[in-house]
Amino acid sequence: MPLAVLALAAVLEGREEYAIVDGNLDEDPVGSILALIHTYKVELLGASVMPGPQMVAAMEVSREIRKLRPHVKIVWGGYFPSIYPDATLNAKYVDYAVRGQGEETLLELLRALRNELELTSIRGLSYKDQFGLHRSNPDRPMKGPDSFPWIPYQRIPVERYLRPSFFGKRTAVHHASIGCPFNCSFCGVHATYGRDEKMESPERTVAVLQHLVSQYGADSVQFYDMNFFLREDHARKLCDLLVPLKLRWWCEARVDIMSRYSDETLAAIARAGCSMIFFGAESGADWVLEEMQKGITTDQTLLMARRTREFGIIPEFSFVIGNPKNPDRDTKETLRFIRKIKKINPDSEIIIQHYTPTPQRGQMYGDVDDQISFPTTPAEWATKKWMNFTLRIDTSAPWLSLKTKKLIDNFELVVASRWPTVQDIRAPRWSRLMLKVLSSWRYSLRVYEHPVELEWAHNFISLRKPKRESL
Numbered sequence: 001m002p003l004a005v006l007a008l009a010a011v012l013e014g015r016e017e018y019a020i021v022d023g024n025l026d027e028d029p030v031g032s033i034l035a036l037i038h039t040y041k042v043e044l045l046g047a048s049v050m051p052g053p054q055m056v057a058a059m060e061v062s063r064e065i066r067k068l069r070p071h072v073k074i075v076w077g078g079y080f081p082s083i084y085p086d087a088t089l090n091a092k093y094v095d096y097a098v099r100g101q102g103e104e105t106l107l108e109l110l111r112a113l114r115n116e117l118e119l120t121s122i123r124g125l126s127y128k129d130q131f132g133l134h135r136s137n138p139d140r141p142m143k144g145p146d147s148f149p150w151i152p153y154q155r156i157p158v159e160r161y162l163r164p165s166f167f168g169k170r171t172a173v174h175h176a177s178i179g180c181p182f183n184c185s186f187c188g189v190h191a192t193y194g195r196d197e198k199m200e201s202p203e204r205t206v207a208v209l210q211h212l213v214s215q216y217g218a219d220s221v222q223f224y225d226m227n228f229f230l231r232e233d234h235a236r237k238l239c240d241l242l243v244p245l246k247l248r249w250w251c252e253a254r255v256d257i258m259s260r261y262s263d264e265t266l267a268a269i270a271r272a273g274c275s276m277i278f279f280g281a282e283s284g285a286d287w288v289l290e291e292m293q294k295g296i297t298t299d300q301t302l303l304m305a306r307r308t309r310e311f312g313i314i315p316e317f318s319f320v321i322g323n324p325k326n327p328d329r330d331t332k333e334t335l336r337f338i339r340k341i342k343k344i345n346p347d348s349e350i351i352i353q354h355y356t357p358t359p360q361r362g363q364m365y366g367d368v369d370d371q372i373s374f375p376t377t378p379a380e381w382a383t384k385k386w387m388n389f390t391l392r393i394d395t396s397a398p399w400l401s402l403k404t405k406k407l408i409d410n411f412e413l414v415v416a417s418r419w420p421t422v423q424d425i426r427a428p429r430w431s432r433l434m435l436k437v438l439s440s441w442r443y444s445l446r447v448y449e450h451p452v453e454l455e456w457a458h459n460f461i462s463l464r465k466p467k468r469e470s471l
Helices: 003-012 029-039 053-068 079-083 085-089 103-113 189-193 202-216 232-245 263-271 286-292 298-310 327-344 384-390 402-418 429-445 452-461
Strands: 044-048 073-077 096-098 125-128 134-136 171-174 177-180 196-199 220-223 248-253 274-282 314-321 349-354
Touching: 003 044, 003 103, 029 053, 044 053, 044 103, 053 073, 053 079, 053 384, 073 079, 073 103, 079 085, 079 096, 079 189, 085 096, 085 125, 085 134, 096 103, 103 125, 171 202, 177 189, 202 232, 232 263, 274 286, 274 298, 286 327, 298 314, 298 327, 314 327, 327 349, 327 402, 349 402, 402 429, 402 452, 429 452
Parallel strands: 044 073, 073 096, 171 220, 220 248, 248 274, 274 314, 314 349
Antiparallel strands: 096 125, 125 134, 177 196
């Protein structure tokens, strides 16, 4: 469900004429946009853009519209232009880039296009001046979800977005907060939104979900918040209100925050239907966590592996391996740590990623500023090299030796085979048993080299990859 686009639609509803074209559903988005331009007096085409395949699609659509309908102004918003505004504006077909939260910026941009406002006064906007030079206005202070109207679900075919998942037959999505108050030096969230988090009131969250249940038959939900459990009192109140909805759900949280929660609160979270929690464990070495400015410890991760097992909640631990200063040591310590987690809680889901640098407001984690030169145009980001970088298929990190990279990849394959993800509801039982049999000896003996039989098996079975879906 395109929550970012729907958030913009919420502030346009009743004030402007608009249409939503979702490239995930529309087989010919360019044709649909051209038809709208032919029928209506379209002033602005907006694209919500993430790095990776979404950026490529936005690039192709924007380029085609600019060629065929050059009078229509084009603005990009979302994560990509927020992090890479200059690269965005280097595209000849992009006129404006919105950084951070875009609801009010979009409304003001429309006023500027009608000569009712000066571009220079619009916070959060980057643009090209009359000489083609890039200009970036000050950041826009962020507002919480309660400051804006409900998203207009009636504008999209909601039923097409409610898909079967591990959590239910009709899984919805919801964003109950925005931003992140922490300062992890490898993450792009605070570079986009600043160090703040605005939370939706529990009453509004439950009202929205009740609407999705009663109107569209949702039976489960995935919360896209960076930190769903920021405060214990908020979490307890929300979970008490969620119980009557009988939803199963997934969310993200931090081990340091949840490790301080009482048993009563964890029981309330489980009772409210929480089935799985994603934790950014990041590393099995405390010295690396300190360098990352993550603000957690390995002991807290182990504690949450134990406590989630007690309350019947599956923990999903994500690791960013390959510390630029000492990738070999980081890798070895983290792989040993993952084995320790699996011993404590075998149901733990493990996601392993190579460290992929992201531009920061300060210095990038690992002091790699002088080792990475990011692309300067969307077209360059769309090349195979940088698509692989974005999707963490091959980051080509200069500090990571081929031997260490192979060790990380092979270990990931062995663990994913020994414990196939429970999130793949399509995989038959025999396929899981086959993977477990093929991999158990490797895991027991710590033999990770040349797992060709596991590569063959995964290609044959084609299991779901939660890692790819988390990017």
